[in-house]
Amino acid sequence: MSHSLDEQVENICSGDRRAVARAISQVENGGPSSIPLLKTLFHKAGRAFVIGITGSPGAGKSTLVEKLATEYRRQNKRVGIVAVDPTSPFSGGAILGDRIRMQALANDDGAYIRSMATRGQLGGLAPAAYDATLILDAAGCDVVLIETVGVGQDEVEIARLADATVVMLVPGMGDDIQTFKAGIMEIADLFVINKADQPGAEQVKNEIKLMLSVAPRSADWQTPILKTVATTGEGVCGLVEAVESFRHFLESHPMGADRRRERARLHLLALLRQRLFERVARQQFDKQSIDRYVGDILERLRDPHSIVEEIMEASGFRSGSV
Numbered sequence: 001m002s003h004s005l006d007e008q009v010e011n012i013c014s015g016d017r018r019a020v021a022r023a024i025s026q027v028e029n030g031g032p033s034s035i036p037l038l039k040t041l042f043h044k045a046g047r048a049f050v051i052g053i054t055g056s057p058g059a060g061k062s063t064l065v066e067k068l069a070t071e072y073r074r075q076n077k078r079v080g081i082v083a084v085d086p087t088s089p090f091s092g093g094a095i096l097g098d099r100i101r102m103q104a105l106a107n108d109d110g111a112y113i114r115s116m117a118t119r120g121q122l123g124g125l126a127p128a129a130y131d132a133t134l135i136l137d138a139a140g141c142d143v144v145l146i147e148t149v150g151v152g153q154d155e156v157e158i159a160r161l162a163d164a165t166v167v168m169l170v171p172g173m174g175d176d177i178q179t180f181k182a183g184i185m186e187i188a189d190l191f192v193i194n195k196a197d198q199p200g201a202e203q204v205k206n207e208i209k210l211m212l213s214v215a216p217r218s219a220d221w222q223t224p225i226l227k228t229v230a231t232t233g234e235g236v237c238g239l240v241e242a243v244e245s246f247r248h249f250l251e252s253h254p255m256g257a258d259r260r261r262e263r264a265r266l267h268l269l270a271l272l273r274q275r276l277f278e279r280v281a282r283q284q285f286d287k288q289s290i291d292r293y294v295g296d297i298l299e300r301l302r303d304p305h306s307i308v309e310e311i312m313e314a315s316g317f318r319s320g321s322v
């Protein structure tokens with residue numbers, strides 16, 4: 001290990017917030033320099049409990065995350081927060097809002113707050129969020145909270161990184177629950193109905209109950225449905241307790257080990273996919289050559305399979321080997 005890497009790892013593991021922030025930027029930018037760092041940090045991590053919090057835009061995720069983090073800090077736990085916002089063109093503003101809201105945590109040495117809004121990165125957001133979580137874990141965070149807007153595939157993938165996934169709904173969502181059902185509802189370990197100070201919370205609860213009764217998951221874990229008012233902190237302690245119960249459940253139930261295995265498998269496959277693609281892309285791809293290939297396909301001069309084989313061969317893969 002080089003001297004500077006040694007030092008960087010030491011600073012991260014001692015919980016130095018600037019070192020942590022720099023390391024996350026480094027992996028977010030995705031350069032090859034982050035790989036030796038991630039290799040080393042892997043052996044320093046593995047303790048943090050990762051909680052994914054997902055819900056529709058404006059559901060109150062950031063407000064709740066801040067209250068959760070404050071409660072964990074009260075219990076003297078070190079907390080990392082990763083807010084992932086791949087969709088919003090206004091994320092700059094939202095993140096600024098979060099910063100102001102999270103002022104108390106921003107001045108707390110036991111709390112680490114990070115937003116990620118990178119789009120179009122080769123590896124996608126899920127691997128970047130995974131790496132950020134690894135860094136926070138190595139930095140000594142007991143809990144890492146990942147906030148995502150629950151709208152797309154990215155979020156489902158990020159939810160798979162978490163030990164516990166909290167899906168947040170709000171009163172008056174109506175048809176949204178139907179849309180949510182498609183991908184996000186299935187991944188909930190806990191449901192939270194936030195903005196319970198507004199009318200209709202009980203109705204949402206009944207809709208979730210109905211949904212759970214027709215699509216039961218693990219027979220051993222009763223998915224709780226909790227109500228919160230994130231702005232006042234009402235219900236937050238109950239949520240922390242419910243998450244703690246789920247954590248105990250995972251420790252003693254095969255589901256816990258299954259999830260860890262599945263997560264390691266998905267991450268390994270994602271990395272392999274990314275590295276293979278990078279290898280080919282670095283050597284063979286620029287926009288012009290892609291456009292040329294696409295033109296050939298459109299004019300039916302060549303079929304895409306032959307083109308892929310040609311690209312792979314030119315990248316050093318023997319023909320027929322893949």
Ligand SMILES: Nc1nc2c(ncn2[C@@H]2O[C@H](COP(=O)(O)OP(=O)(O)OP(=O)(O)O)[C@@H](O)[C@H]2O)c(=O)[nH]1
Binds near residue numbers: 059232
């Ligand atoms: N009445 C009420 N308002 C709330 C509650 N929780 C959050 N809000 C308000 O809802 C708005 C959105 O809250 P955020 O925490 O930014 O929501 P978010 O889900 O993080 O939003 P995005 O990250 O932009 O998707 C803010 O004005 C909050 O003050 C609640 O329990 N009750």
Ligand SMILES: [Mg+2]
Binds near residue numbers: 062094
């Ligand atoms: Mg937010």
